[in-house]
Amino acid sequence: MELQVKHVITWMEKANEKIQSNKEYLTSLDQAIGDGDHGLNMARGFQEVVNKVTESDYTNVSDILKDVSMTLLSKVGGASGPLYGTAFLKMSTAVKGTESVDFPRFRTAVEEAVNGVKQRGKANQGEKTMLDVWEPVAELLQNQEDLEAEELASTARKAMEATKDIEAKKGRAAYLKERSIGHLDPGSVSSYYIFSALAEVLDE
Ligand code: ADP
Numbered sequence: 001m002e003l004q005v006k007h008v009i010t011w012m013e014k015a016n017e018k019i020q021s022n023k024e025y026l027t028s029l030d031q032a033i034g035d036g037d038h039g040l041n042m043a044r045g046f047q048e049v050v051n052k053v054t055e056s057d058y059t060n061v062s063d064i065l066k067d068v069s070m071t072l073l074s075k076v077g078g079a080s081g082p083l084y085g086t087a088f089l090k091m092s093t094a095v096k097g098t099e100s101v102d103f104p105r106f107r108t109a110v111e112e113a114v115n116g117v118k119q120r121g122k123a124n125q126g127e128k129t130m131l132d133v134w135e136p137v138a139e140l141l142q143n144q145e146d147l148e149a150e151e152l153a154s155t156a157r158k159a160m161e162a163t164k165d166i167e168a169k170k171g172r173a174a175y176l177k178e179r180s181i182g183h184l185d186p187g188s189v190s191s192y193y194i195f196s197a198l199a200e201v202l203d204e
């Protein structure tokens with residue numbers, strides 16, 4: 001794997017397409033166990049990300065990931081904005097100093113992103129948050145020599161689906177206690193879109 005600026009641009013475009021076409025779906029998931037704005041938050045944020053990264057020039061992956069982070073932080077809002085902002089900021093920092101990103105560095109970047117999200121949200125895996133997708137993905141990378149697009153997508157999908165059966169301990173859904181069981185976590189679904197978009201980029 002060699003992640004270059006052009007790949008990150010395509011990654012964000014594909015993630016945005018998935019989010020835009022599933023905006024109503026994300027909203028309905030958040031209506032069930034939250035306040036019903038996740039689709040809107042993510043659609044607004046990722047459209048701004050695409051606008052930003054396609055109208056700017058970048059010489060390295062770190063700079064573009066930093067712009068992704070800052071845009072998500074300022075445009076998404078809610079709980080998910082600062083958390084996604086943190087994830088991309090940690091990735092940006094982890095890949096500083098190289099033009100493109102090889103697999104070991106990407107693995108470290110995702111690990112740092114997970115640590116950052118955990119710290120910022122004071123959450124752990126199994127609490128029905130986006131971490132339930134991010135952490136299994138980070139674990140998958142730890143056990144690989146190179147990135148396998150199909151495995152990345154299927155790991156993220158299974159992890160997302162598994163949030164349905166557990167009780168929320170963090171975020172708005174935690175107020176519902178056991179009534180949160182039986183519903184997918186909206187942030188895990190949007191995280192799945194982000195990783196499946198990356199898998200598509202790596203497959204090309
Ligand atoms: P809000 O809940 O403020 O309306 P969103 O609806 O945009 O924000 O995002 C909700 C998602 O954010 C949840 O589905 C969950 O995945 C994620 N989330 C909420 N709180 C946390 C947390 N403390 N740690 C990690 N992720 C969280």
Ligand code: MG
Pocket residue numbers: 030034035036037038078
């Ligand atoms: Mg919400």
Ligand code: MG
Pocket residue numbers: 035037078079
């Ligand atoms: Mg909200």
